[in-house]
Amino acid sequence: MEFGYRIKNEWLLDDGVTFLNHGSFGATPLKVLQAKEEFERRLEREPFTFFIEEYNVLLIESLSKLAKFVGSKEENIVLVENATTGVNTVLRSLEKELKPGDEIITPNHVYHGVWNTMKFIANRTGAKAVEFDIPFPVVNNELIIEKIINQITPKTKIIILDHIASPTALIFPVKEIIELCRSKGIITIIDGAHAPGMLELNIESLGADFYTGNCHKWMFTPKGCALLWISKEWQSKINPLVISLFHGNSFQEEFAWTGTKNPAPWLSLSPAIDFYNALDFTKVREYNHKLVCDATELICSELKINEHANYDMLGFMSSIELPVKMKIDEKTTMELRNHFMKKYWIELPFHIFDNRIFFRISAQVYNEIDDYKKLVSALKDFITKNK
Ligand SMILES: Cc1ncc(COP(=O)(O)O)c(C=O)c1O
Missing domain, CATH: 3.40.640.10 (Type I PLP-dependent aspartate aminotransferase-like (Major domain))
Structure with missing residues (x-):
């Protein structure tokens, strides 16, 4: 089975939303x-x-x-x-x-x-x-x-x-x-x-x-x-x-x-x-892991972020520090999530860790690298406006 946008209709996920948060609640296929x-x-x-x-x-x-x-x-x-x-x-x-x-x-x-x-x-x-x-x-x-x-x-x-x-x-x-x-x-x-x-x-x-x-x-x-x-x-x-x-x-x-x-x-x-077995576990793992690593590489190089996790310590998700100074509290992380959803139609979770704010991307078989390119554009716009 081919992965990417072609199989996104196996899920009920909204076509208008770039869904990068499979991690919080999963997403159940229609079948x-x-x-x-x-x-x-x-x-x-x-x-x-x-x-x-x-x-x-x-x-x-x-x-x-x-x-x-x-x-x-x-x-x-x-x-x-x-x-x-x-x-x-x-x-x-x-x-x-x-x-x-x-x-x-x-x-x-x-x-x-x-x-x-x-x-x-x-x-x-x-x-x-x-x-x-x-x-x-x-x-x-x-x-x-x-x-x-x-x-x-x-x-x-x-x-x-x-x-x-x-x-x-x-x-x-x-x-x-x-x-x-x-x-x-x-x-x-x-x-x-x-x-x-x-x-x-x-x-x-x-x-x-x-x-x-x-x-x-x-x-x-x-x-x-x-x-x-x-x-x-x-x-x-x-x-x-x-x-x-x-x-x-x-x-x-x-x-x-x-x-x-x-x-x-x-x-x-x-x-x-x-x-899951029809997708083939090995192929799912290869696709999702490569996609999350490629996405991390893309985001970090475009935003000039030097530090990210070792790729061999990641599965299908990656957390990257938001390169913007913001108030560190739970309210801010929820406001950030709401902002990225309402302004850019990107579903993305934000977390506080070690008194810093991180966003966490996910990769699932319905994602493609273009999803993360959209995220890069949104992040650049957000960073410019919040300098
Ligand atoms: C490490 C960890 N433990 C527990 C949970 C809670 O999962 P649930 O709400 O399904 O109980 C989560 C949710 O993301 C988690 O990441």
């Missing part, structure tokens, strides 16, 4: 949305039969296909609504492992919602949530590992690590960090919110204690579909945030039913994976 609607209709035709007889069979099929896609054993994986729920689920169940003075640590590249969860858990247990600095964009895997080694103390109980960071788009060397932390008895929680569909995953081989990741960002499922992988040794100690009918059964049965809800996003895993 997958149709399959989701078909599950909803099937449910509504005979709700009782669907939930009592069909749901479990379909869920097991979905899990089995997902497990293959992300390199997990079927028996180690459950579904949740999103990565936020994945992290919250694990941390709430781990509260009983924490005592006052223990540290839960994370690099400053952490997603803000997860940092809030860490502080919330710290408040409830007397543990301390600790954020430590890893520089950006001039960084490499050795420096990241060195920073983590320096941060670990006898009090470090849990580390939360993004597989791909939200504000900086960096891919972290999680396997090496997990090995290091395991050898020191530190519990490892990997927030892979962006990883499924962007990285060739083999979750089992990473050796983490916990791994969560969204399927609704880069794997093309409808919103509300994420995985939670739990290592064997923890499965009996982790409960869903909502306790319901199957509490006390196996952890997979417990997670499969947390009250009545629309299961269609979970059941759409199978059509989403079919859609």
